[in-house]
Ligand SMILES: Nc1ncnc2c1ncn2[C@@H]1O[C@H](COP(=O)(O)OP(=O)(O)OP(=O)(O)O)[C@@H](O)[C@H]1O
């Protein structure tokens with residue numbers, strides 16, 4: 001049995017649509033219900049933000065500030081066994097973000113990531129199947145960064161070196177002046193970092209495929225043949241040699257055309273690309289299975305059950321699949337789970353059938369009611 005976190009309280013000031021809000025939680029399954037646009041997803045995002053110091057949805061911080069406000073405060077009390085954590089994140093415009101745990105300031109955002117593992121499942125996640133390859137890399141990185149700080153550091157460094165290389169390629173192209181020695185040095189750094197990242201991703205995908213297969217077949221109870229294939233330039237060749245081989249092309253294009261920044265995943269259903277042949281329900285089952293497999297892997301890495309955030313989970317799911325999903329959630333994922341939905345009766349019905357203890361909050365007028 002794994003340890004788990006339990007969020008006891010959430011306080012929000014000026015985050016997205018919320019001027020001020022405070023909620024206490026007393027169950028493992030917490031549901032937020034309400035009409036479209038009332039702020040259910042924003043509540044899940046506030047929890048995600050507290051766990052990772054970033055919004056799941058907005059890469060641009062300014063959109064997280066409530067319109068017209070200058071300072072966001074997010075506060076939570078989290079319990080893990082006998083330990084209690086009081087976390088505060090303060091974000092002020094034009095200032096450094098401040099994170100404190102039990103009133104002690106965290107030195108860096110990088111060090112904070114992974115302390116309170118979390119996983120979000122949102123409607124937009126179908127982009128993992130339908131969208132461009134960066135969505136799939138982001139999905140892998142999201143887990144590995146929480147799992148392993150060395151991975152996160154390597155990734156940050158890789159992106160820095162990559163952007164230096166691209167700037168140099170541009171300079172060489174524009175000036176016509178070769179700088180092969182400098183490129184050699186950059187290539188050495190890039191290939192060392194790239195190889196580390198590649199190895200971590202490869203191990204991750206191997207574990208992930210096994211979990212994914214188990215979960216998918218449990219939810220849909222059909223023996224569809226599923227597979228996830230990892231593709232990387234590094235599979236065929238040594239990355240340093242590849243960079244050298246493609247140097248002239250890279251100078252002409254002014255960007256680096258080989259490396260782990262172009263890795264991808266292929267999702268197959270009975271050997272066909274899922275994005276071409278999967279129905280919406282099948283795609284949703286696929287996405288939910290992917291996410292639960294990620295949850296499993298993150299649990300293995302962290303030795304603790306992450307907080308699970310399920311945004312609009314019931315949409316496009318038939319009743320059978322929902323019940324089997326909760327079967328799995330109850331068995332293997334019994335940490336704290338936050339769920340949002342538009343239909344109170346539907347949620348009440350599913351919860352009563354599936355879980356022992358739950359709380360439902362109605363979200364309305366920038367506030368919540370039990
Ligand atoms: N920075 C912001 N300042 C003020 N309001 C914001 C900000 N960002 C988002 N909102 C508001 O938050 C609301 C959307 O909230 P959210 O996406 O959480 O809704 P929801 O309840 O999940 O809806 P749905 O059921 O459609 O998914 C919108 O009304 C939007 O205008």
Ligand SMILES: [Mg+2]
Pocket residue numbers: 040041042311312340
């Ligand atoms: Mg929503």
